[in-house]
Amino acid sequence: QSALTQPASVSGSPGQSITISCTGTSSDVGSYNLVSWYQQHPGKAPKLIIYEGSKRPSGVSNRFSGSKSGNTASLTISGLQAEDEADYSCCSYAGNSIWVFGGGTKLTVL
Amino acid sequence: QVQLQESGPGLVKPSETLSLTCAVSGYSISSGYYWGWIRQPPGKGLEWIGNFYQSGSTYYNPSLKSRVTISGDTSNNQFSLNLSSVTAADTAVYYCARLPVSGFDYWGQGTLVTVSS
Secondary structure, rough: OOOOOOOEEEEEOOOOOOOEEEOOOOOOOOOOEEEEEEOOOOOOOEEEEEOOOOEOOOOOOOOEEEEEOEEEEEEEOOOHHHHHHHEEEEEEEEEOOEEEEEOOOEEOOO | OOOEEEEEOOEEEEOOEEEEEEEEEEOOOOOEEEEEEEEEOOOOOOOEEEEOOOOOOEEEOOOOOOOOEEEOOOOEEEEEEOOOOOOHHHHHEEEEEEOOOOOOOOOOOOEEEOOOO
């Protein structure tokens, strides 16, 4: 099972919107609506920000949104803030009780 | 409030077995959900290692399956990871986490395990 593909880095200015892609295959992202996204600040544990492709856990800002088209899932952060600077990782169910993560994307707020 | 806490040796010698335990509070692991181990090598992305379910069923990353064992201890509300024949490539921060359906919603703080002689 190969890791999902994410861009190594993205950047944006405060107030802007950015989108991070997460590309898998028809065996994982394309087959299931079970993609989750995680925010991770340096030295900290990942934090769940999106599950089931587009749902937000309680307490997560509505500036975070998720979507999917074909084999690619996307995370959009609107109204970028300095505190959003972090690493973001996607994860998808891949069938047979197997899960696969993406390589992670470093978001820089300029 | 659900809390998870990893514990175990921070240094393991090559070819030996890495053993970690995840103590869970605020929720009984026998009440449901999957419980997983995820690792992150220094400067790299997250890697799913495997999951444990309340029934005792276990599911492993195919790339690690031959070396991994995950087990649960419902009496102490904890679950464990054993990874055998470790090499330097197994050096990573190891996390335990809860998986309801989709999305690991509660995570431990992580524990760094270094493989070195």
